[in-house]
Amino acid sequence: MSSLHHKQSDEELMVQVMNHHSHPALMELHRRYSKKLLGYFIKMLNRDTELAQDFVQEIFLKLLEKKHLFDPEKKFYSWIFAIASNMCKTAYRHHGKTVSLHTQAHEKAVLSDSELEKNLFLKALQTSIDNLELHHKSVFVLRYLEHFSLNEIAEITESSLGTVKSRLFYATRKITEELKPYDPSFETTLFKLI
Known part of the structure; x- marks a missing residue:
């Protein structure tokens, strides 16, 4: 990965994904946000780590599908967490409050x-x-x-x-x-x- 991507803002990286389908830019966003999103999903999905990991993979697919909806004038992290929040709402709507609860030993x-x-x-x-x-x-x-x-x-x-x-x-x-x-x-x- 070029060091150039490490220096760019989230918004600049997302613009590259939008305009040039840049894989290195997408991978840099994944590097920056996958752990934060995993932590958020674990908390929102009653500590179901497996489901949270699936959601992290899914959100980056959604990011590609919805890239045209990103507004470069706004903060990337607010946009991706809005997608994450909507994913949790959908999960609750489909599964009610019984989003799987794995008990950890x-x-x-x-x-x-x-x-x-x-x-x-x-x-x-x-x-x-x-x-x-x-x-x-x-x-x-x-x-x-x-x-x-x-x-x-x-x-x-x-x-x-x-x-x-x-x-x-x-x-x-x-x-x-x-x-x-x-x-x-x-x-x-x-x-x-x-």
Whole structure:
């Protein structure tokens, strides 16, 4: 791969894909985004790693199919995460909330009380996120786990800023309520809305 591609912006690479069907540009975008997208899909698809990996492959096929829809004046990452968000919506529509849930085998280890409490808290947090309605889960994951700004989330989910704030408020309140029994001091500032 030429070092030229490493120096180009995401948007410049996507323009090359659009105009010249550039395989090196596509591979550079894949290199930059496949891990981020895999993490997002794993969180959105209830930790189904196999399905998430399939979605990563599929999203790059969709990127090629929909390349003519990309607006070079906009941010590439918002555009690709909008596609990812729509893929998750479609999966939920077709499979309901029963998007496959693979349970991962956890090694049994001797944990201190604080480690055990933290692990229980994190497991409860994951369950709370998994149980959110899709539109609430989507904004929560994009904000707190993928660290997008509220404006970026509005663009990705094709919603108004007010809708994003409302969904985020609801999701945060619901999760906070479910996690009250744990209330560990290390998580007191977990969900800042700003």
